[in-house]
Structure formats: structure tokens, C-alpha cells
Amino acid sequence: MYRPQEDSYLLAAALADAxxxxxxxxLDFCTGTGFLAVNAAQLGAASVTAFDIAPRAVLSARVNAWSRGLPIRARRGGLEEAVRHGPFDVVLSNPPYVPCEGETRDPRWDAGTDGRCVLDPLCDSLPDLLAPGGFALIVHSEFTGVDATLSRLRDVDLKASVVARSRIPFGPVLRSRAEYLYSSQLAEPGTLTEEVVVVRADSPRVRS
Known part of the structure; x- marks a missing residue:
């Protein structure tokens, strides 16, 4: 499962600020250990539903919720299942977003050749996931295409902006994908840092 790292902490801070x-x-979609779900519950959420496709992640999220006595329901499933449990006032997600050569190699972080195989369907589903006046916070790397995310969210009539940024050194995963990032022109050759961003999407209070 995906354990909390810099991107998770950046998203948690953005949630506290929001x-x-x-x-x-x-909703915490792609919950991993349940870190963001726990943060939301500790900030006073009335209910938190955490989804992940990995059984070990769901188990971990349940244990972390139970050990803290928090109102979190961890379930196994993807976007279709999450939509059935909505709509939500707040949607959080740290989805897999690392670009990789060929087919996805590790579903904890790899997300296809452009890093968007989870992100794009998530953006497209947000109008169904969000209640009127609700908002989403999604974290991903600059290499995944920040402008592409903003455009996709605006195309489904959501207000979208970047609300947090942090530049961090490549970790083990990106170091192992560096040659692909360079050859595919997703990163300048020799780049050894990435900017991680949190994108906020707001649903209108009255939908047309």
C-alpha cells in the first residue's frame, strides 16, 4: 500500500487550511493507509468514507480508524462504487500519478504513460461525487500536467485552482522512472526535483 509521504502531508495541510x-x-479516494481519512475525521467530519482497490490498504485504513475511535468506513472499490455512496461535501484524493513506460508497473503509484489513468476519470466523476457547494482537494506532480487537470475540471463546470505547492527531491520511485520522464519530455534531462501541487475543485451551490 502507499504510505504517507510529502504529497500526503501537503494535502493534509491544505485540508486544514481550507x-x-x-x-x-x-470521501477519501485512493486512501492507502487511511492517513487523509484520519485527518478529516480529526478535523471534525461527521462521516468519512475511504475507498481503495487494494485489500491491504482497506484493512490498514480500518485498523487506523478503529485504533483512534474515528467515524471512518473503509471500503474496497473504485470510482463507480464511490459515486454510489455520494454525494460528498468534501472529496480528498492522493491518486497514483507517476508516469511510467508501457503498462502500469506498480498500482500504488504508477498511472500509465502520462500519469493520468486514475486522475482523468476522477476529475470527470467529481460533479457526481460532490454535493452542491462541496469541494475536492487532489494532489499530484507537475509531471502529470497541472494545466491538464485544471482544464479538465473546468470542462465539467467546476471552479479549479492550485492552492498549495511544494518542491521536493526525487524519491526512489521517481529516480527509477527518471529516464522515462526525460525521454518522454515530461521532465528536462537532469531534473532531480519535482513540484507537487494540490488542486482544489469547487462545485457550484446551484447547478444549472
């Missing part, structure tokens, strides 16, 4: 969690119905 407010609006107290009393909210929250």
Missing part, C-alpha cells in the same frame, strides 16, 4: 470539514460528509 476549513469546511467540521460536520461534513467526506
Amino acid at each position: 476549513g469546511g470539514t467540521k460536520g461534513a460528509k467526506v
Whole structure:
């Protein structure tokens, strides 16, 4: 499963800064260990539903919720299942977003040749996942295409902006994917840092 790293902490900080969690119905999609679900519950969410496709991740999220006595329901499933449990006031996601050569090699972080095989369907599903006036916070790398995410969210009538940024050194995963990033022109040759961003998407209070 994906354990909390710099991107998770950046997203957790953005959630704390955003407010609006107290009393909210929250979704943590691609929950991993349940780190973000725990953060949301500790910030006063009325309920938190955590989804992941990996059985070990679901088990970990359940244990982390139970050990803290928090109102978190961890379930195994993808976007279709998450939509059936919505809509939500707040949607959080740290999805797999690392570009990789060929087919996805490790589903914990690899996400196809452009890093968007999970991100694009998530963006497209947000109008169904979000309640009117709700918001989503999604974290991913600059190499995944920040402008592409903003455009895709705006195309489905959501207000979208970058609300947090952090530049960090390549970790073991990106170092192992560096040659692909260079050869595919997703990163300048020799680049050894990435900017991680949190994108916020807001649903209108009244939908047309």
C-alpha cells in the first residue's frame, strides 16, 4: 500500500487550511493507509468514507480508524462504487500519478504513460461525487500536467485552482522512472526535483 509521504502531508495541510470539514460528509479516494481519512475525521467530519482497490490498504485504513475511535468506513472499490455512496461535501484524493513506460508497473503509484489513468476519470466523476457547494482537494506532480487537470475540471463546470505547492527531491520511485520522464519530455534531462501541487475543485451551490 502507499504510505504517507510529502504529497500526503501537503494535502493534509491544505485540508486544514481550507476549513469546511467540521460536520461534513467526506470521501477519501485512493486512501492507502487511511492517513487523509484520519485527518478529516480529526478535523471534525461527521462521516468519512475511504475507498481503495487494494485489500491491504482497506484493512490498514480500518485498523487506523478503529485504533483512534474515528467515524471512518473503509471500503474496497473504485470510482463507480464511490459515486454510489455520494454525494460528498468534501472529496480528498492522493491518486497514483507517476508516469511510467508501457503498462502500469506498480498500482500504488504508477498511472500509465502520462500519469493520468486514475486522475482523468476522477476529475470527470467529481460533479457526481460532490454535493452542491462541496469541494475536492487532489494532489499530484507537475509531471502529470497541472494545466491538464485544471482544464479538465473546468470542462465539467467546476471552479479549479492550485492552492498549495511544494518542491521536493526525487524519491526512489521517481529516480527509477527518471529516464522515462526525460525521454518522454515530461521532465528536462537532469531534473532531480519535482513540484507537487494540490488542486482544489469547487462545485457550484446551484447547478444549472
